[in-house]
Amino acid sequence: MTAVPIADISAFVGEKNNERERKEAAKQLADAVKVNGCAGITGHGLPEADLGEAFSTMRKLFGLPLDDKMKAPHPDGPRPHRGYLATAKEKSGKLGAVWSTSKSEKEFFAKAIDWKETYDIGHEDNRDQPNVWLPDDILPGFRPQMVKLYDQLTAVAEAILEGLMLGMDLTEDECKTLRQMHSPIEHQIRLAHYLPMNYDDLNDPNKIRLASHRDFSSYTLLFQESESGLEFQNRANGEYLPASPREGVMYLNIGELMERFSNGKPKGLYPSAMHRVAIRPTKDGEKTVPGRFSLPFFTKIKPAEPIYPLPSRVEADGKANYEPVGFQDLAKKLFSTLLPTDSPKE
Numbered sequence: 108m109t110a111v112p113i114a115d116i117s118a119f120v121g122e123k124n125n126e127r128e129r130k131e132a133a134k135q136l137a138d139a140v141k142v143n144g145c146a147g148i149t150g151h152g153l154p155e156a157d158l159g160e161a162f163s164t165m166r167k168l169f170g171l172p173l174d175d176k177m178k179a180p181h182p183d184g185p186r187p188h189r190g191y192l193a194t195a196k197e198k199s200g201k202l203g204a205v206w207s208t209s210k211s212e213k214e215f216f217a218k219a220i221d222w223k224e225t226y227d228i229g230h231e232d233n234r235d236q237p238n239v240w241l242p243d244d245i246l247p248g249f250r251p252q253m254v255k256l257y258d259q260l261t262a263v264a265e266a267i268l269e270g271l272m273l274g275m276d277l278t279e280d281e282c283k284t285l286r287q288m289h290s291p292i293e294h295q296i297r298l299a300h301y302l303p304m305n306y307d308d309l310n311d312p313n314k315i316r317l318a319s320h321r322d323f324s325s326y327t328l329l330f331q332e333s334e335s336g337l338e339f340q341n342r343a344n345g346e347y348l349p350a351s352p353r354e355g356v357m358y359l360n361i362g363e364l365m366e367r368f369s370n371g372k373p374k375g376l377y378p379s380a381m382h383r384v385a386i387r388p389t390k391d392g393e394k395t396v397p398g399r400f401s402l403p404f405f406t407k408i409k410p411a412e413p414i415y416p417l418p419s420r421v422e423a424d425g426k427a428n429y430e431p432v433g434f435q436d437l438a439k440k441l442f443s444t445l446l447p448t449d450s451p452k453e
């Protein structure tokens with residue numbers, strides 16, 4: 108496989124309920140995702156105009172003076188995971204090191220600095236992790252625009268969940284359980300700006316865009332503006348496949364949670380995708396690699412829920428590949444490595 112496969116989920120969007128079309132679409136989605144845990148998704152239903160406006164707002168947001176952006180500061184520590192985090196504050200290399208297999212890679216990631224700034228947003232009714240907003244006069248209309256976008260992305264995520272569940276051939280009870288676990292309150296929008304890289308940056312071995320990692324999500328939806336960089340690992344040979352921006356295509360990658368629900372490894376359905384954001388080489392005549400804007404939507408589950416391989420998947424595979432684990436325990440283990448603190452707030 109040399110490219111990320113594409114799947115059309117329009118059979119799950121809106122009021123359509125054609126069983127034959129849904130089964131075909133679910134098979135296409137499962138066939139795509141089971142290879143490397145990722146797919147390009149068409150027919151997702153998010154209007155291009157709304158996406159364009161979101162990227163336009165991101166340009167304004169990250170173009171603000173630092174003092175203004177710091178009026179919505181991300182707190183120290185992993186939770187609440189909300190608000191603005193300045194350049195070089197997040198250390199994705201520490202997360203990358205968790206999955207590194209070689210000593211040299213671990214050493215590299217230990218020193219790596221993320222050349223990116225981010226702004227995280229959740230549901231307005233999430234009491235555990237309240238949003239951190241800029242004062243409205245700094246970026247008028249930002250809050251209602253993001254609240255609307257959150258709802259639109261939740262609808263896309265619910266369509267994806269229906270497709271993934273049908274592709275797993277679950278019982279109706281198992282589907283009900285997964286639907287109620289994936290509460291709309293728990294998800295997270297991340298606005299990410301990868302800064303332009305000039306010659307000096309490119310020669311700095313410690314500056315990276317985003318280290319190789321697996322997401323601590325159930326599954327992640329990702330939109331990116333014109334500049335590429337996202338890459339998914341091909342499990343067959345360890346090389347990385349580019350996931351270039353294409354009009355109308357959203358990328359989907361499986362995270363840690365859905366991998367476990369689906370009994371996803373070593374050979375089962377829905378393995379989580381190893382992925383990274385690489386710095387592309389400069390093209391002829393270019394003095395810098397341009398900045399990059401991306402918009403991932405991480406789907407999460409209620410924090411009190413246990414994570415375990417679903418019985419139908421265990422029966423199909425002949426054994427459970429994972430022990431049950433609490434969401435909070437898994438979250439603490441992973442997120443305590445990522446942000447610049449040794450004491451998670453939960």
Ligand SMILES: [Fe+2]
Pocket residue numbers: 320321322382
């Ligand atoms: Fe990721």
